[in-house]
Amino acid sequence: MVIQVKSQSPHYFSQGLESPTLSTLEFSPLRNDLKSILRETRFITDRIKKKQEDDQVMSDWKFASAVLDRFFLWFFFVFILICTGAVLLTVPGIFVSGGELET
Numbered sequence: 001m002v003i004q005v006k007s008q009s010p011h012y013f014s015q016g017l018e019s020p021t022l023s024t025l026e027f028s029p030l031r032n033d034l035k036s037i038l039r040e041t042r043f044i045t046d047r048i049k050k051k052q053e054d055d056q057v058m059s060d061w062k063f064a065s066a067v068l069d070r071f072f073l074w075f076f077f078v079f080i081l082i083c084t085g086a087v088l089l090t091v092p093g094i095f096v097s098g099g100e101l102e103t
Helices: 010-015 028-089
Strands: 002-006 021-026
16 A cells, blocks of 8 residues: 655645655555564464463363372272271181180
8 A cells, every 4th residue: 555645835836836745655564563463463362272272171181180089099998998808807716706716
């Protein structure tokens, strides 16, 4: 986009001359700057979106690990109780009447 700006000096109008072109302004550097700003803004918003998605995935995995941790805690607790009961029940002579152990 090219815009030409002409001088509005009364000196040229009084002599009947056409006003000269002061300069031709090109807005391509400004347009390039705006494109650059837009590109950087998109980059930042894409990174923020990606980080939010990654945080959501991380939160889901933390929840899953907490559930599995609780499950394995209960599994370990029940396993230890069963093993302890099995060991105590296999001791010879533990249920002898009279309070004395047979040897």
